Amino acid sequence: MATTDIHVNTATHAHDDHSHDHGHEHHGNFWTNYIFSEDHKVIAKQFLITGIFWALIGGTLSVIFRLQLGFPDMNLEWLRPVLGGWITPEGKLDPEFYLALVTMHGTIMVFFVLTAGLSGTFSNFLIPLQIGARDMASGFMNMLSYWFFFVSSVIMFVSLFLQDGPAGGGWTIYPPLSALPQAIKGSGLGMTLWLVSMALFIASSLLGGINYISTIINIRTKGMSFTRMPLTVWAFFFTAIIGLLSFPVLFSAALLLIFDRSFGTSFFLSDIYIGGEALPNVGGSPILFQHLFWFLGHPEVYIVLLPALGLSSEIIATNARKPIFGYKAMIGSMLFIGILSFIVWAHHMFVTGMNPFLGSVFMLLTLIIAVPSAVKIFNYVTTLWQGNIKFTPAMLFSIGLVSFFLTGGITGIFLGNSAIDIQLHDTYFVVAHFHLVMGSASFFGMMAGVYHWFPKMFGRMMDNRLGYIHFWLTFVGVYLVFFPMHYIGIAGFPRRYYSWTNFETFSGFADLNMLVSGAAVITLTAQLIFIFNFFYSMWRGRVANANPWKSNTLEWTTPVNPGHGNWPGEIPNVYRWPYDYSKPGAKEDYIPQHIPYSETPESNLPHENELIKLESSGNDPIVVAKH
Amino acid sequence: MAEIKIIEEAKKPLAMNPRKFALWLFIVSVCMIFASLTSAYIVRQAEGNWFVFQLPGLFTTTTVMILLSSFTMHWAYVSAKKNNVEMVKTALVITAILGFGFLVGQFLAWGKLVEQNVHFVGNPSGSFVYVLSGLHGLHIVSGVVVLIVALVAAFRMQIHSKNMNLIEMCATYWHFLDVLWLYLFLFMLFNR
Numbered sequence: 001m002a003t004t005d006i007h008v009n010t011a012t013h014a015h016d017d018h019s020h021d022h023g024h025e026h027h028g029n030f031w032t033n034y035i036f037s038e039d040h041k042v043i044a045k046q047f048l049i050t051g052i053f054w055a056l057i058g059g060t061l062s063v064i065f066r067l068q069l070g071f072p073d074m075n076l077e078w079l080r081p082v083l084g085g086w087i088t089p090e091g092k093l094d095p096e097f098y099l100a101l102v103t104m105h106g107t108i109m110v111f112f113v114l115t116a117g118l119s120g121t122f123s124n125f126l127i128p129l130q131i132g133a134r135d136m137a138s139g140f141m142n143m144l145s146y147w148f149f150f151v152s153s154v155i156m157f158v159s160l161f162l163q164d165g166p167a168g169g170g171w172t173i174y175p176p177l178s179a180l181p182q183a184i185k186g187s188g189l190g191m192t193l194w195l196v197s198m199a200l201f202i203a204s205s206l207l208g209g210i211n212y213i214s215t216i217i218n219i220r221t222k223g224m225s226f227t228r229m230p231l232t233v234w235a236f237f238f239t240a241i242i243g244l245l246s247f248p249v250l251f252s253a254a255l256l257l258i259f260d261r262s263f264g265t266s267f268f269l270s271d272i273y274i275g276g277e278a279l280p281n282v283g284g285s286p287i288l289f290q291h292l293f294w295f296l297g298h299p300e301v302y303i304v305l306l307p308a309l310g311l312s313s314e315i316i317a318t319n320a321r322k323p324i325f326g327y328k329a330m331i332g333s334m335l336f337i338g339i340l341s342f343i344v345w346a347h348h349m350f351v352t353g354m355n356p357f358l359g360s361v362f363m364l365l366t367l368i369i370a371v372p373s374a375v376k377i378f379n380y381v382t383t384l385w386q387g388n389i390k391f392t393p394a395m396l397f398s399i400g401l402v403s404f405f406l407t408g409g410i411t412g413i414f415l416g417n418s419a420i421d422i423q424l425h426d427t428y429f430v431v432a433h434f435h436l437v438m439g440s441a442s443f444f445g446m447m448a449g450v451y452h453w454f455p456k457m458f459g460r461m462m463d464n465r466l467g468y469i470h471f472w473l474t475f476v477g478v479y480l481v482f483f484p485m486h487y488i489g490i491a492g493f494p495r496r497y498y499s500w501t502n503f504e505t506f507s508g509f510a511d512l513n514m515l516v517s518g519a520a521v522i523t524l525t526a527q528l529i530f531i532f533n534f535f536y537s538m539w540r541g542r543v544a545n546a547n548p549w550k551s552n553t554l555e556w557t558t559p560v561n562p563g564h565g566n567w568p569g570e571i572p573n574v575y576r577w578p579y580d581y582s583k584p585g586a587k588e589d590y591i592p593q594h595i596p597y598s599e600t601p602e603s604n605l606p607h608e609n610e611l612i613k614l615e616s617s618g619n620d621p622i623v624v625a626k627h
Numbered sequence: 628m629a630e631i632k633i634i635e636e637a638k639k640p641l642a643m644n645p646r647k648f649a650l651w652l653f654i655v656s657v658c659m660i661f662a663s664l665t666s667a668y669i670v671r672q673a674e675g676n677w678f679v680f681q682l683p684g685l686f687t688t689t690t691v692m693i694l695l696s697s698f699t700m701h702w703a704y705v706s707a708k709k710n711n712v713e714m715v716k717t718a719l720v721i722t723a724i725l726g727f728g729f730l731v732g733q734f735l736a737w738g739k740l741v742e743q744n745v746h747f748v749g750n751p752s753g754s755f756v757y758v759l760s761g762l763h764g765l766h767i768v769s770g771v772v773v774l775i776v777a778l779v780a781a782f783r784m785q786i787h788s789k790n791m792n793l794i795e796m797c798a799t800y801w802h803f804l805d806v807l808w809l810y811l812f813l814f815m816l817f818n819r
Contacts, residue, residue, distance in 0.1 A: 137645035137646070137648075137649060138645070138646070138649065141649070206653075206656050209652075210649050210652040210653060210656070211649070213648075213652055214645045214646075214648045214649045214652060215645065217641070217642070217643070217648060218642045218643050218644070218645040218648055219642065219645060220640045220642070221637075221640075222637040222638065222639050222640070223637030223638060223640075224640055225638065225640055226640075244652060244655060244656050244659075245655070245656075245659055246659075247656070248656045248657070248659035248660040248663065249659055249660070249663040251660055252660050252663040252664050252667065253663075255758070255762075256664075256667070256758070259747075259754070259758070263747065263748060264748040265747065265748050265749075265751070265754045266748075266749070266750070266751055266754070267667075267671070267751050267754065270676075282676065282750065283676045283677070283678075283750045283751050283752075284671075284751060285670070285671050285674050288667055288670050288671055288674075291667075291670060292663060292667060295663065573637035574637060575635060575637060596635040597635060598635050611635060612634075612635050613634045613635065613636070
């Protein structure tokens with residue numbers, strides 16, 4: 001049989017198409033390199049560090065109100081140096097400040113930590129690196145997105161120190177409570193700053209989102225077709241689209257609320273009497289606000305969750321050393337979740353006097369979300385199944401995410417039923433549900449992402465042992481905090497109440513509440529281990545190699561510390577999907593995306609061989625040996 | 628022996644101009660703002676206690692103005708394609724003047740509303756007219772700024788058939804603002 005001498009020309013898979021601004025490092029000064037940087041990696045780190053700062057504040061606020069709930073008789077005099085006048089002369093927490101704490105905890109965690117801190121960090125960091133781009137479509141808009149977020153953060157932070165306290169009407173800021181400064185202290189200046197801060201936050205999210213979508217669609221490297229994109233990028237893509245469609249609606253709601261509060265219009269206010277005096281507002285509808293708010297509010301849940309699901313898909317496949325199970329099903333389920341997220345908002349409003357038939361429609365649509373969610377859980381478990389699992393801290397956090405997503409998701413099926421919701425609405429059951437499924441699951445996705453991509457961000461490894469301690473304390477702690485809340489909720493404990501000691505019915509659960517509060521303190525303390533690990537490893541950690549997890553995606557083809565422009569030479573081209581782990585016949589248990597099929601004849605499948613074309617420069621016929 | 632090369636092609640993925648694409652995404656988000664406000668209008672109207680009044684006739688005049696400005700914008704675009712820079716300048720100036728006139732007209736229309744005793748503060752049926760036209764007016768301001776940017780570029784000879792991006796984006800945005808007003812005007816006209 002004739003054999004042919006084949007000269008593999010490795011140069012064929014590096015095109016000089018992306019020749020703009022590569023190669024040379026950008027040497028700027030301190031301000032352009034670290035502060036007003038247009039480099040997506042620096043902006044990502046800015047988002048991450050701001051997010052960590054906010055997470056600490058948000059977590060501390062929650063522990064303060066948990067002290068009140070778990071230990072109602074405790075003397076909080078020792079907090080006076082920090083909280084000052086918010087501690088009453090009897091050594092108790094001021095009830096109105098309690099409401100402000102709850103409100104700010106929700107706002108900070110949902111928007112500043114899990115939207116900006118999670119999406120802002122990882123969309124910025126991973127999109128250009130994983131699709132093979134030098135930077136975002138518009139570096140300037142990207143920088144603007146961070147600085148809008150920063151100004152919004154400053155305003156929200158300042159509101160914490162107002163004499164009347166920050167906003168106190170709940171993170172959902174329902175009018176008329178939030179619209180009338182006479183109602184509570186928290187509806188005064190604190191609420192005004194809340195609205196201003198959120199308007200800036202929306203601008204930041206839109207600037208970021210437009211950039212993410214535009215980058216993903218338009219500046220992928222050669223060969224990076226949609227079906228070769230990592231699931232992380234898919235998740236960021238859907239997240240950005242959901243944000244683009246829903247944040248403007250929150251803007252409308254906030255705008256009308258600003259007019260009601262500061263200009264005296266009556267969009268949401270009608271027939272209100274304060275101290276026997278009628279307010280001039282007539283003709284408004286408070287339910288209208290709830291419709292507008294939840295039209296953002298529900299998609300927001302998925303804005304928070306989808307990036308975490310994307311990160312964990314990538315981490316689980318890498319560390320199980322197996323292709324992700326059902327790649328297209330994963331994309332399809334995220335798309336389906338994204339579509340459904342826009343047509344279920346009224347399940348937050350079952351008890352507002354909604355037409356019961358309409359309630360049934362929303363109930364049906366809500367329960368359908370269980371289907372794509374279950375597909376995702378199934379795919380995670382089947383990816384893990386018989387994998388060669390590497391239990392890195394990132395992997396543990398990803399598996400923790402799957403656990404929370406399942407535990408919290410199941411109670412969503414209860415709450416989605418309009419009849420059961422009458423009993424459970426606004427109880428601790430709801431609190432338990434969303435803290436597990438969206439709070440903890442997304443938080444674990446974020447942590448998994450930090451542990452996994454830390455070597456790419458800072459060129460060093462985080463300490464694994466501290467990572468394990470952090471994981472187990474947080475994982476057990478989160479379940480200890482939120483699992484008992486289901487029982488407390490079924491017993492009818494309403495959320496946002498300052499104290500239950502006046503109610504005979506609820507006195508029996510004091511011990512359970514004590515357990516929850518104790519666990520909350522431990523869980524927050526455990527985060528300090530992470531903070532230490534994060535900052536210590538940034539300077540003193542073990543130096544990472546270019547591909548510490550033996551991963552397939554493009555970011556690991558960059559140098560250990562990539563400069564502005566990401567790749568010093570050409571941008572690698574992409575020849576395969578990102579999940580060629582443990583491919584039968586392959587020399588190693590991973591084949592990165594930029595390796596052409598022609599270099600891996602030993603593991604190619606028949607249809608992959610067809611992608612290789614042979615070209616002869618002479619007239620001799622080409623004979624390919626068949627095995 | 629002939630040298631055999633292995634050619635494995637990495638196909639160039641679908642791509643558009645990222646800036647034009649970003650403009651369309653921005654337009655989508657603006658659409659969502661007005662979609663939510665007009666649906667809030669319908670929801671609120673269905674609840675009753677809705678004060679009915681006539682829209683000032685001036686809105687018809689401003690609508691004609693903004694429609695005309697779309698034609699002059701298109702005229703600028705076509706002239707740029709034909710490398711007729713002088714015509715581009717003239718058309719852009721007329722468009723900007725019409726846009727500015729539209730803003731003045733909207734403001735005067737608010738005055739007419741006040742004469743009809745329909746104030747910003749009062750029944751939401753009136754407040755909505757102010758909010759919808761006011762928010763659209765803000766976007767027109769941004770549109771006029773874009774027109775001026777394009778005009779400056781035209782004076783610097785940066786707009787011609789080989790460099791159409793700016794004027795294309797400018798035209799897209801201006802036509803969008805035109806259609807948006809048409810939608811809002813008809814919406815308010817038919818949902819009294």
